[in-house]
Amino acid sequence: MEERDSITGSTMEERAQSLLDTGLGSDCKFVVGDDKNKVIIDASKAFLIRASPVFERMFFSQFQVTEPIEVPDIEPDVFKTMLRFIYGCKWSFESNDQAVKLCYAANKYMIAELLARCEEYLWPNNVENVWTALLVANLYSLEKLRNAAIQIIHDNSYAIVENPDVANITQNCLLTIVKGRILRIHTEVLVFRMCVQWATARCEEKGLAVNGHHLRSELGEILKYIRFLAMEPEEFVLEVVRTGILIAEESLSILSFLVTGGKTPPPFGLCPVKTTRINDYYLEVTYDGYIDAS
Template structure:
């Protein structure tokens, strides 16, 4: 019998053989729900070389014991993930498959595989699947894919709303579409008819009896985003007015404003726009969608009053709310790295001290920082994010730049969030509620106490005022 090592010409072939055969495996994964489970045998060293998440799972202070259960990934997607890790194989064949693999790649922080999946999704975007792609991109915080999807929705609206997929979108996605100034439609009645279809399907999903009262209830604010005043009186009277979704008072106010604009009071909750969506050219890309020149960067440094250092465990979150008094592009943040002057009375267990992922054996070469940072609006919608993985020095300040800048507007509240994934001691602190920097006033700690947790970890805001609209 020929030794298998002799027949495998490349490292990829040899690694693939180890995965397929399970030879020398030292960890196991039970993948999928009970009705469709599969056991995968793997090698901790190979997985750790590919993914910092696997490193934390298999070698870190919170290391899991075998077998490891993975219930939120299908066996097929997990196998594709393993094939990529062991042999660089990527075989994307369908929209659904790419979504599943992308989810797994995001979970285990394999950015190159995520990139392959999203590029495949870009190429496969069509009116029949663009709504699902938009929801996928929103769920997994892929802003570029979200923009590409919305571009197709606005430019090919008639084809998109002709599919049944529009009836399955989330309410928030429906609102996002209705907020667009440009939609490629012939009449606003097309949009109203979409709401009728969506509300019927939503009643069935809940489940509720399909009637006008329940349809109005499930539509909520979406019903008032329709530009009724762009319809003529006949179209409105034969459509929305007799649908039962609008109250008699709302219908009367709308039809009177269509016939005699401005002569009849229009309820504040109704859209008063008289400009058809099809008449508005697509909006140009915002300045925040492109990276700004390095010379425009400015810093808002928060003065910090030090507090006792705190031991941060895996996947602990920190957050800071803020607002500005003039528009700014937020590019990133600066956060402190772990410290070495830990409390002298803290005596970790020997097993924890010797755990490679615990970062308790401080060396001159620093440590591998692993965190996730994002910016969200007041509705908790993620506007930008970044996965940061890099070797950093202890007792230092680390700059973290987001995937793309965010245009922050005055009068709105935003939240910067951090998810720390490395066990270690971090410096805590408190700061003032207002800081003036380069002509901008930053206000911090706005809102409920629960919105601001360990906010002293955000030491500086990296921002720019170049290219922002005038007040």
């Protein structure tokens, strides 16, 4: 008779880890990772369905999956860490990158407790880690994390808009801070420079010529939340017109509006707000658009 492995450890955490390591009690198999790094991982259905309604539907519904279960969108090490959490083993976060990937796994399998642990680990406390927090908050609708990130951006507005790391954030993160009532700065030129810096980085990543057409294309929806009407005529000409992001008709319309003190109509489709962001308490700002209350 073949001798089976035995469970080792004196604590529940140690014995749970031993279960994972030996595969004892496992009754399902996963093939985890992409084509370059595939790993077969054994697990217990009982542990899995205890933690996740997604696993419950996989194994105990009319839509049962065929084993082994392919998981190409999660890295093996991340999946193993998720299993350590599910089994109740001792584990810890190793990096922000790992936490972001665990967020994806926790969201995919609807493991709310693991997502909460990730949120706690990624909670922002400075300008350096605020972008990761905002990214995860936007992806997985974590409102408290999002509000914490926005508060840091609000309190450190000048450091944010002049930080070169802005070039590496996602379009959704940039849209969040340009669209909302977040930045406390006196001049919209800094916002425009930040957006151009970000769009330039996207053009360079794609091997595109850095010109007005491509910059505008990369900015997309962001462009309509830049407050051109809050600029001074001279800075609009020197900072905006020269980039070629706006078409001639738009530039002429904005410049006419600025030099006449608002006596000519602003261009259609661009931000109608004519007050600076430092004066946002005069405005009712919503995520559906701007209403000038002045």
